[in-house]
Amino acid sequence: MLLIQCPYCAVERPELEFRYGGEAHIARPESPSELTDEQWADFLYMRSNPKGVMAERWRHVHGCGRFFNALRDTVSDRFLAVYKAGEPRPAIEVSAPAAPNKETGR
Amino acid sequence: MSEAILYSADGDTETVLAAPGLRVSRTRPVARFAFRGDAAAAGKAGAAFGASLPMTPLAANQVAARAALWLGPDEWLLLAADEPPAAIAAGIEAALADVPHALVDVSERNLALLVEGERAARLLNTQVFLDLDLAAFPVGMATRTLFAKAEIILWRLGDEAFAVECWRSFAPYIEGLLLEGARGL
Numbered sequence: 001m002l003l004i005q006c007p008y009c010a011v012e013r014p015e016l017e018f019r020y021g022g023e024a025h026i027a028r029p030e031s032p033s034e035l036t037d038e039q040w041a042d043f044l045y046m047r048s049n050p051k052g053v054m055a056e057r058w059r060h061v062h063g064c065g066r067f068f069n070a071l072r073d074t075v076s077d078r079f080l081a082v083y084k085a086g087e088p089r090p091a092i093e094v095s096a097p098a099a100p101n102k103e104t105g106r
Numbered sequence: 107m108s109e110a111i112l113y114s115a116d117g118d119t120e121t122v123l124a125a126p127g128l129r130v131s132r133t134r135p136v137a138r139f140a141f142r143g144d145a146a147a148a149g150k151a152g153a154a155f156g157a158s159l160p161m162t163p164l165a166a167n168q169v170a171a172r173a174a175l176w177l178g179p180d181e182w183l184l185l186a187a188d189e190p191p192a193a194i195a196a197g198i199e200a201a202l203a204d205v206p207h208a209l210v211d212v213s214e215r216n217l218a219l220l221v222e223g224e225r226a227a228r229l230l231n232t233q234v235f236l237d238l239d240l241a242a243f244p245v246g247m248a249t250r251t252l253f254a255k256a257e258i259i260l261w262r263l264g265d266e267a268f269a270v271e272c273w274r275s276f277a278p279y280i281e282g283l284l285l286e287g288a289r290g291l
Contacts, residue, residue: 001235008163008178008179009163009164009249010163011163011164013236013251014235014236016235016252017251017252062250062251062252062257063178063249063250063251064163064177064178064179064181064250065177065178065181065250066178066179
Protein backbone atom coordinates (compact mmCIF):
# COMPACT_ATOMS: atom_id res chain seq x y z
CA MET A 1 0.00 0.00 0.00
CA LEU A 2 1.16 3.52 -0.79
CA LEU A 3 1.73 6.02 1.97
CA ILE A 4 0.69 9.47 0.78
CA GLN A 5 1.60 12.75 2.44
CA CYS A 6 -1.35 15.11 2.80
CA PRO A 7 -0.18 18.73 2.50
CA TYR A 8 -3.09 19.96 4.64
CA CYS A 9 -2.85 17.44 7.49
CA ALA A 10 0.96 17.32 7.17
CA VAL A 11 1.04 13.61 7.87
CA GLU A 12 1.54 10.47 5.86
CA ARG A 13 -1.57 8.35 5.56
CA PRO A 14 -2.35 5.06 3.84
CA GLU A 15 -3.67 5.17 0.31
CA LEU A 16 -7.06 3.89 1.56
CA GLU A 17 -7.89 7.35 2.89
CA PHE A 18 -7.43 8.95 -0.54
CA ARG A 19 -9.21 9.09 -3.88
CA TYR A 20 -7.48 9.65 -7.17
CA GLY A 21 -8.70 12.71 -9.06
CA GLY A 22 -7.12 12.51 -12.49
CA GLU A 23 -4.56 14.77 -14.12
CA ALA A 24 -3.89 18.12 -12.44
CA HIS A 25 -3.60 21.62 -13.88
CA ILE A 26 -6.33 21.21 -16.49
CA ALA A 27 -8.24 24.47 -16.46
CA ARG A 28 -11.81 24.58 -17.66
CA PRO A 29 -12.06 26.85 -20.73
CA GLU A 30 -13.41 30.30 -19.94
CA SER A 31 -16.17 30.21 -22.58
CA PRO A 32 -16.99 26.65 -23.68
CA SER A 33 -19.62 27.84 -26.17
CA GLU A 34 -16.92 29.38 -28.34
CA LEU A 35 -14.92 26.17 -28.66
CA THR A 36 -15.10 23.71 -31.51
CA ASP A 37 -16.19 20.18 -30.76
CA GLU A 38 -12.58 19.02 -31.12
CA GLN A 39 -11.32 21.58 -28.60
CA TRP A 40 -14.07 20.64 -26.16
CA ALA A 41 -13.36 16.94 -26.58
CA ASP A 42 -9.68 17.70 -25.95
CA PHE A 43 -10.55 19.38 -22.68
CA LEU A 44 -12.93 16.64 -21.61
CA TYR A 45 -11.08 13.50 -22.59
CA MET A 46 -7.53 14.00 -23.78
CA ARG A 47 -4.92 13.45 -21.07
CA SER A 48 -1.16 13.35 -21.29
CA ASN A 49 -0.78 9.84 -19.76
CA PRO A 50 3.01 10.14 -19.49
CA LYS A 51 5.46 7.42 -18.66
CA GLY A 52 7.34 9.18 -15.90
CA VAL A 53 6.53 12.17 -13.72
CA MET A 54 2.89 13.20 -13.75
CA ALA A 55 1.02 15.90 -11.88
CA GLU A 56 -2.27 14.57 -10.61
CA ARG A 57 -5.06 15.45 -8.26
CA TRP A 58 -5.79 13.50 -5.12
CA ARG A 59 -8.42 13.97 -2.49
CA HIS A 60 -7.93 13.11 1.19
CA VAL A 61 -11.53 12.00 1.29
CA HIS A 62 -11.40 10.07 4.56
CA GLY A 63 -9.27 12.74 6.26
CA CYS A 64 -9.44 16.47 5.85
CA GLY A 65 -11.53 16.14 2.70
CA ARG A 66 -9.33 18.47 0.66
CA PHE A 67 -8.16 18.13 -2.92
CA PHE A 68 -4.43 18.57 -3.43
CA ASN A 69 -1.92 17.91 -6.18
CA ALA A 70 0.91 15.45 -6.29
CA LEU A 71 3.82 14.64 -8.57
CA ARG A 72 4.04 10.90 -9.03
CA ASP A 73 6.37 8.84 -11.13
CA THR A 74 4.11 6.50 -13.05
CA VAL A 75 6.98 4.07 -13.61
CA SER A 76 8.09 3.57 -10.01
CA ASP A 77 4.78 4.68 -8.40
CA ARG A 78 6.78 6.98 -6.12
CA PHE A 79 5.36 10.26 -4.93
CA LEU A 80 7.96 12.98 -5.59
CA ALA A 81 6.09 15.95 -4.15
CA VAL A 82 2.70 16.99 -2.83
CA TYR A 83 1.40 20.54 -2.86
CA LYS A 84 -1.82 22.35 -2.06
CA ALA A 85 -4.45 23.05 -4.68
CA GLY A 86 -3.79 26.37 -6.40
CA GLU A 87 -0.03 26.23 -5.92
CA PRO A 88 2.20 25.99 -9.01
CA ARG A 89 3.72 22.69 -9.98
CA PRO A 90 7.06 22.43 -8.17
CA ALA A 91 10.16 22.01 -10.27
CA ILE A 92 11.45 18.49 -9.81
CA GLU A 93 14.43 17.32 -11.76
CA VAL A 94 13.34 14.33 -13.75
CA SER A 95 15.85 11.55 -13.51
CA ALA A 96 16.13 9.08 -16.33
CA PRO A 97 13.81 6.10 -15.93
CA ALA A 98 15.51 3.21 -14.22
CA ALA A 99 16.78 0.50 -16.52
CA PRO A 100 14.41 -2.47 -16.64
CA ASN A 101 15.27 -5.27 -14.30
CA LYS A 102 16.50 -8.12 -16.43
CA GLU A 103 15.05 -10.80 -14.21
CA THR A 104 11.53 -9.48 -13.91
CA GLY A 105 11.46 -7.43 -17.09
CA ARG A 106 9.96 -4.51 -15.19
CA MET B 107 -10.71 13.43 34.33
CA SER B 108 -12.05 16.15 32.06
CA GLU B 109 -13.00 13.86 29.20
CA ALA B 110 -15.41 12.06 31.52
CA ILE B 111 -17.43 15.26 31.61
CA LEU B 112 -17.85 15.27 27.85
CA TYR B 113 -18.26 11.55 27.29
CA SER B 114 -20.03 9.60 30.03
CA ALA B 115 -20.98 5.96 29.79
CA ASP B 116 -24.56 5.32 28.82
CA GLY B 117 -26.21 3.59 31.78
CA ASP B 118 -27.48 0.06 31.18
CA THR B 119 -26.38 -0.34 27.59
CA GLU B 120 -22.90 1.04 28.10
CA THR B 121 -20.66 -1.98 27.89
CA VAL B 122 -19.89 -3.38 24.47
CA LEU B 123 -16.85 -5.30 25.56
CA ALA B 124 -15.02 -5.84 28.83
CA ALA B 125 -11.86 -7.91 28.95
CA PRO B 126 -8.59 -7.74 30.90
CA GLY B 127 -6.93 -4.47 29.94
CA LEU B 128 -9.74 -3.56 27.60
CA ARG B 129 -13.11 -1.87 27.81
CA VAL B 130 -15.39 -0.58 25.06
CA SER B 131 -18.45 1.39 26.09
CA ARG B 132 -21.19 3.43 24.49
CA THR B 133 -21.63 6.99 25.63
CA ARG B 134 -24.56 9.22 26.43
CA PRO B 135 -25.74 11.51 23.62
CA VAL B 136 -23.94 14.83 23.30
CA ALA B 137 -24.60 17.82 21.07
CA ARG B 138 -22.54 17.71 17.87
CA PHE B 139 -22.09 20.27 15.14
CA ALA B 140 -20.29 20.25 11.83
CA PHE B 141 -18.85 23.73 11.41
CA ARG B 142 -17.48 25.05 8.11
CA GLY B 143 -16.00 28.46 7.62
CA ASP B 144 -12.79 30.44 7.17
CA ALA B 145 -10.38 31.45 9.92
CA ALA B 146 -12.30 34.61 10.79
CA ALA B 147 -15.55 32.68 11.17
CA ALA B 148 -13.79 29.99 13.21
CA GLY B 149 -12.37 32.60 15.57
CA LYS B 150 -15.78 34.10 16.26
CA ALA B 151 -17.39 30.68 16.55
CA GLY B 152 -14.81 29.59 19.09
CA ALA B 153 -15.41 32.65 21.23
CA ALA B 154 -19.16 32.05 21.18
CA PHE B 155 -18.85 28.31 21.69
CA GLY B 156 -16.51 28.53 24.68
CA ALA B 157 -13.79 26.30 23.26
CA SER B 158 -11.64 27.90 20.57
CA LEU B 159 -11.47 26.10 17.24
CA PRO B 160 -7.92 24.78 16.77
CA MET B 161 -6.04 25.98 13.68
CA THR B 162 -3.37 23.29 13.93
CA PRO B 163 -4.03 20.20 11.82
CA LEU B 164 -5.31 17.18 13.75
CA ALA B 165 -5.62 19.14 17.00
CA ALA B 166 -8.49 19.14 19.46
CA ASN B 167 -9.31 21.70 22.11
CA GLN B 168 -11.40 20.67 25.08
CA VAL B 169 -12.73 23.08 27.70
CA ALA B 170 -14.75 21.31 30.40
CA ALA B 171 -17.73 19.68 28.66
CA ARG B 172 -17.09 21.26 25.27
CA ALA B 173 -14.60 20.40 22.58
CA ALA B 174 -13.67 21.50 19.09
CA LEU B 175 -11.88 19.04 16.80
CA TRP B 176 -9.97 20.07 13.68
CA LEU B 177 -11.17 17.97 10.75
CA GLY B 178 -9.96 20.05 7.80
CA PRO B 179 -8.60 23.51 6.98
CA ASP B 180 -12.14 24.92 7.09
CA GLU B 181 -13.99 22.18 8.96
CA TRP B 182 -14.42 21.41 12.64
CA LEU B 183 -16.50 19.09 14.77
CA LEU B 184 -17.97 20.75 17.85
CA LEU B 185 -19.01 18.61 20.83
CA ALA B 186 -20.89 19.72 23.92
CA ALA B 187 -22.44 17.76 26.76
CA ASP B 188 -23.73 20.58 28.94
CA GLU B 189 -26.51 22.15 26.90
CA PRO B 190 -29.10 21.04 24.30
CA PRO B 191 -28.09 21.55 20.67
CA ALA B 192 -30.62 24.29 19.96
CA ALA B 193 -29.27 26.57 22.69
CA ILE B 194 -25.67 26.13 21.54
CA ALA B 195 -26.56 26.70 17.90
CA ALA B 196 -28.45 29.87 18.77
CA GLY B 197 -25.44 31.26 20.61
CA ILE B 198 -23.02 30.57 17.75
CA GLU B 199 -25.40 31.79 15.05
CA ALA B 200 -25.94 35.05 16.94
CA ALA B 201 -22.19 35.71 16.98
CA LEU B 202 -21.80 34.84 13.29
CA ALA B 203 -24.74 36.74 11.83
CA ASP B 204 -22.56 38.70 9.37
CA VAL B 205 -19.91 36.05 8.59
CA PRO B 206 -20.34 33.37 5.91
CA HIS B 207 -20.31 29.93 7.55
CA ALA B 208 -22.23 26.68 7.88
CA LEU B 209 -23.28 25.23 11.21
CA VAL B 210 -25.13 21.94 11.00
CA ASP B 211 -26.54 20.00 13.92
CA VAL B 212 -25.31 16.42 13.55
CA SER B 213 -26.04 15.32 17.10
CA GLU B 214 -28.22 12.43 15.96
CA ARG B 215 -25.92 11.37 13.14
CA ASN B 216 -23.02 10.26 15.29
CA LEU B 217 -22.47 8.30 18.40
CA ALA B 218 -19.26 7.80 20.31
CA LEU B 219 -17.60 4.67 21.62
CA LEU B 220 -14.95 4.84 24.32
CA VAL B 221 -12.12 2.36 23.85
CA GLU B 222 -10.00 2.21 26.98
CA GLY B 223 -7.34 0.06 28.58
CA GLU B 224 -3.73 -0.92 28.06
CA ARG B 225 -4.67 -2.91 24.95
CA ALA B 226 -6.91 -0.21 23.47
CA ALA B 227 -4.44 0.85 20.78
CA ARG B 228 -3.80 -2.75 19.80
CA LEU B 229 -7.52 -3.42 19.51
CA LEU B 230 -8.07 -0.34 17.35
CA ASN B 231 -5.12 -1.30 15.19
CA THR B 232 -6.92 -4.44 14.14
CA GLN B 233 -8.93 -2.17 11.81
CA VAL B 234 -7.34 1.29 11.95
CA PHE B 235 -4.25 1.61 9.77
CA LEU B 236 -2.62 4.45 11.67
CA ASP B 237 0.43 4.41 13.89
CA LEU B 238 -1.13 4.77 17.35
CA ASP B 239 2.19 4.98 19.19
CA LEU B 240 2.17 7.90 21.62
CA ALA B 241 4.98 9.56 19.67
CA ALA B 242 3.04 9.46 16.40
CA PHE B 243 -0.47 9.88 17.77
CA PRO B 244 -0.19 11.87 21.01
CA VAL B 245 -2.91 12.53 23.55
CA GLY B 246 -5.29 15.16 22.20
CA MET B 247 -4.81 14.31 18.54
CA ALA B 248 -8.00 13.82 16.57
CA THR B 249 -8.41 12.76 12.99
CA ARG B 250 -10.94 11.46 10.55
CA THR B 251 -9.86 8.07 9.26
CA LEU B 252 -11.18 4.65 8.37
CA PHE B 253 -12.15 1.80 10.66
CA ALA B 254 -12.20 -1.10 8.23
CA LYS B 255 -14.68 0.34 5.70
CA ALA B 256 -16.45 2.78 8.02
CA GLU B 257 -15.37 6.37 8.36
CA ILE B 258 -14.71 7.40 11.94
CA ILE B 259 -13.23 10.27 13.88
CA LEU B 260 -10.59 8.95 16.21
CA TRP B 261 -9.65 11.14 19.18
CA ARG B 262 -7.04 10.17 21.74
CA LEU B 263 -8.32 11.18 25.18
CA GLY B 264 -5.50 9.68 27.19
CA ASP B 265 -2.51 7.36 27.01
CA GLU B 266 -4.88 4.40 27.00
CA ALA B 267 -8.19 5.98 26.08
CA PHE B 268 -9.70 6.74 22.69
CA ALA B 269 -13.03 8.07 21.53
CA VAL B 270 -14.40 6.68 18.28
CA GLU B 271 -17.01 8.98 16.76
CA CYS B 272 -18.91 7.09 14.10
CA TRP B 273 -22.12 7.34 12.18
CA ARG B 274 -24.97 5.79 14.12
CA SER B 275 -25.77 3.24 11.43
CA PHE B 276 -22.14 2.09 11.32
CA ALA B 277 -21.99 1.41 15.07
CA PRO B 278 -23.13 -2.25 14.95
CA TYR B 279 -20.50 -2.91 12.27
CA ILE B 280 -17.76 -1.27 14.32
CA GLU B 281 -18.80 -2.90 17.57
CA GLY B 282 -18.92 -6.27 15.87
CA LEU B 283 -15.43 -5.87 14.46
CA LEU B 284 -14.13 -4.70 17.83
CA LEU B 285 -15.55 -7.85 19.45
CA GLU B 286 -14.01 -10.01 16.76
CA GLY B 287 -10.70 -8.19 17.09
CA ALA B 288 -10.64 -8.60 20.85
CA ARG B 289 -10.99 -12.38 20.47
CA GLY B 290 -7.80 -12.44 18.45
CA LEU B 291 -5.66 -10.20 20.66
